[in-house]
Amino acid sequence: MAGGRHRNTTGPHKGGARRAENSRIYAHPLPIIFHNPFPNGVRSLLGLLGLSLNEVVNPHCEGYLDVATKSVWITDPRSSKVLWKKGFFGKGDLSRSEPSWLARQINDRKAGRTGLTSEQLREKRRAERKQFKLDRAQAIAATAAEAEAIFETEGRIIVPALSGPDIPSGATWKPPPAFEASRSVVELPLQMGQEDDDYIEDIEHLQLTLCEAFFLAWNLDCLTIIDPHADEPLTLEQLWTTFQHINLAPPIPNSPPLRLQLDNPFLVHYAAYHHYRSLGWVVKNGLKFCVDYLLYKRGPVFTHAEFAVVVCPVYEDPADQENSTVNLQNASAFAWSWLGTVNRVNSQVMKTLILSYVTIPSRSRVSSDIMTSPACFSKYSVREVVVRRFIPARMRD
Template identity: 65%
Template sequence: MSNPKARGRKGGPRNTENNRIYAHPLPLLFVEPPLARLNSVLGLLGLSLTRIENPHCEGIFDPLTRSVWITNMGHSMALWKRGFFGKGNLSRSEPSWLARQLNLRNAAGKHLTSEEVTARRRAERKQFKLDRARAIAAVAEEAEKLFEKEGRVVVPALSGPAIPSSATWRPTQPFTLPPPAESTADDLDGVDEEPEPLEDLEHLQLTLQEAFFLIWSLDCLTVLNPDTMEPMSLQAIWTAFQQAHLPLSIDHKPSLQLDNPFLINYVVYHHYRSLGWVVKGGIKFCVDYLLYKRGPVFSHAEFALVVMPVYEDEEDRDNSVLTLQNSEPFTWTWLSTINRVNSQVQKTLVLVYVTIPSKSRVSTSILDSPACFKHYSIREVVLRRFIPARMRD
């Protein structure tokens, strides 16, 4: 017998399946030993037999796109399902290109990807609007006929048994996936011919901040040099990720800078990841990052972050070779626009001020290791758009 609470709760079975698939918040798994009794005895002594299972994923550094590519599908799904790291280069978020192509080949596929579920909902919503408009037009036409025949004035109703509502409306036909272009009748030579196996053309694309968090904090990612395909050392990765944001120089190798965008964005990324938030890109809402409590498949993002670099010494900004976004004082028009966009989608806007240490106080030699992060600080300013109709109380 099904649970009445789960049946009455919206998305109950779907949330249960998501809880099973995305049960682990990080790629590292803590596996408990089967001998629970022995473990309990060791627990009294302050010891534990819990072992850490590390996926040891591999990726290729791409300096042109400033990202790390995970080409192994097993590694890609491990990083996505355990913390929602990265993004499929041919997908909206989850690397599901191959699954979508297989569903196109087999239109009767029951397991839809997240993008296909969204497409189905949009198609059903469009059909509902068309059915409702037809029903309202029919009621209005009937009222006009009554006025012409009997002279009675009838106000067309916008609700009632004849007008479908979002709570009672059901699609007359189930949503079907569009047929693939290669499966037309003209291109098929025989019915019994086996389809060619699909090659997965998608890879998981990690930002440099995500990749370095997996390398430095979790030690579960190995980055390969794109030229030699050999594993890069932590020092080489640290330097390469910074140089990817520096302007190219023909005469000499660019020197590391305290206001490097990689450092500033990683400070913010690491700060919120360490607090348990799932951090994703927010370019869709004109911000730098979005914060999810558990992940995109569970709920919408609650907070939208805008990274605001602040120089400890104003002279460093004037003499810098880099032009940082949002480092100049913002206008109220810009702030109102960003705040309005995120208020409409029920997200709280947060301005994250990252203080860049002054060159007169610290030397650029500290950039040789990640220990330089202790010289950066973060301040948060939460903004809410004032709406008189909703905030009278």
């Protein structure tokens, strides 16, 4: 996931080659590709006649359902690459976003032969800053003790200095030799005839949320989800009921099976996810910024997220909320302090906060038979409220 956005002050041509390369790699917003094998002249003629002979290229991917983490695991590297590069679906379980653990390991192994890797340099700088603070604190304490001793023996009052030749500063401090020796890195040589890439096993997998997995399986039909216990693919009907039961409390032994409800957390969050995905946004998890979703125009590799979304369930019939066995997050009125905190966090990272109100249809209006299929999503509605932080010094006009 991306951090706060920084203003570009280096001109429009900064990083142009990198942007062009990203535009080539991530040219397709979804795994489904419409390809026309005919030359431009034939395509223009067919367009004038109102005809289209596009071929639909739909890659097939497989994943395993993991109930414990409420996610779907894509273990095939090819499928992981397809889903990430064509829509930015999922997250690497050993990476911040893109599943790049293997590439990082290979690069770090190569960098280790000539110097420190990026992670080692970061840890080295952190250790140096910590040691600098300790040395500075000890020097200040020694100066204060010397001033106290002069006052006791000579009666003179000396104000302890916070700077000077005896107090280390960021410009004059250097790590002591003992510190450098303790932080040295020893690189183990490779065996004869063994290459870096040969013995590094890719142990990372792509992790899809339930909303992402259902969107790929139901709307795009490019993902097959396998039950890890039976090792058999789950049908759409089984996915529909399983994903809802995963988000409910575990059933009590010898109790009747839990019935499907309109206020199931999976249904509420998927309604918001499907709403923004259908409008062309790249939707990613927003837990880092205390929200449910982050909205990207094209994807994390191009720009930072512009909008942060908090899903707020709203019951069409208040009686349904009183009789519900599900405790939906943000369904009740939240405190102004909470709203101010979330808004301030996202304002600091240049994101606009959006409260996405998902209206849950009334049980009296909707038949229980509609809960057996995704057709019930037609009864949900989504409306947004933009929250902006008021800054008097900047908004006088």
